[in-house]
Each structure stands twice: as structure tokens, then as C-alpha cells.
Amino acid sequence: KKTQFLVELKLSRLEFFLALFVLYTVLGCLVESLGMIVVTVPLLYPVLVQYGIDPIWFGVILVLFIEMGQISPPIGINLFVIQSIWTGKLKDVVLGTVPFHLLLFVLLGLLVLFPDIAMWLPSRTTLVP
Template identity: 70%
Template sequence: MLGALIESLGMIVITVPLLAPVLSGYGIDPVWFGVVVVMFIEMGQITPPIGINLFVIQSISKGSITEVVQGTIPFHLIMFVLLALLMVFPQIALWLPTRMIG
């Protein structure tokens, strides 16, 4: 919802300081939270009416904004599926960082 109204840095500044203390109290992994936040931010970047990437793509493609928005529908669906998988299987986001610890 924030992605439709403000840009990505603003979303991070608003959400992370408010949610990080609460999440640590519930034992939620901060790496997983970071991955989920970035996924939501990227989804917000292609969500009308303010999705910044929509205007960039529209200016490059020289198509109408309606065509660009319709073209993002498959990407929204893929991101929803990926977010659902991350919610059900958080190990997807945590696999690589656990391999790097040592």
C-alpha cells in the first residue's frame, strides 16, 4: 500500500524503525524481514498510481501508461507467489546467509 503513495527510501524509513523492535520481540529473523521488505518495496515500485518504475518504463517504451500497467500484472502475480513462498518457507531467504557464516 505504501508503494502506491511514496518512494522506496521513504517506505524503508517509515517501516523499519517501527517494526524492527516488535519483530525482534517475536523472534523473527531480521534477514528474512529485510528480504520481505525489499520484495514489498519492489512490488510498490510497479504499483499505480505513483509507482516510479512505471513512468521510467513508459518513457523508455514510448507506450501508454495503461499498456505499461497491464504489462506489470504478470510480475505482480509472480511476486505474490514468491512472497507466499517466503511466508510459508522462510528457509528460502535464509539458506544463503546460513551458508556464509562459516
């Protein structure tokens, strides 16, 4: 019932992913990664099924969303971790994340356009009984 609200919004897949990006960016500033996964994935899985999204592919996207959220200014958790072990200013730490954000955006774009990038290795493995 709780996830039915998301389905009733009738978002396109792109809008759905943008909403998730915003959600994980905000959560990345407040919660550590395992906590985000434990709290959100059980709620999102039924919605993923309704959108026809492969769970393995989404797992890869989810990790990227979480990593981007944790280095997002102004209060990304990993920014403070780096600040605590470095003698520079927080401004320099934030500026240092810009190349990583750009690379992660490019990777996200590639994974959305070419999902087989993330699915290549899982498709090569076989389960042995």
C-alpha cells in the same frame, strides 16, 4: 512507545504482514525505496522482535514488498519511469506489470511457507574475525 501501538493491536503474524503489505504498497506509490526503508525499518524493528521475526528474512520480504509497491497501479513510481522511456500508453505499462505481480505473490507465498529459502545462504556464511 510509538511501536507499542502496533503490538497492542495483537495482530497475528499474517495480519501483521498483510498490514505491512498495504503500507508498502501505498508508500511505493509515493516514496522511493531507500526513503521507505529509512523511515519505516527503525520503527518496525522492535515490533519484529516482539513477533519473533528474523530480521534477515524480513529484509528479503521487505525488498519484495517495496518492489511490488513501486509497480502497483495507479501511481507506482516505477510505472512512470517506464512510461517516460517508452512511447506506449500507461495502460499498457500497467498491464505489463501483471505477470510480475503474480510472480512476486508466488515468491512471497513460498517465502512465508518456507522461510529457509531466504535463510539458506545467510546460514552458509561464517563471519571471520
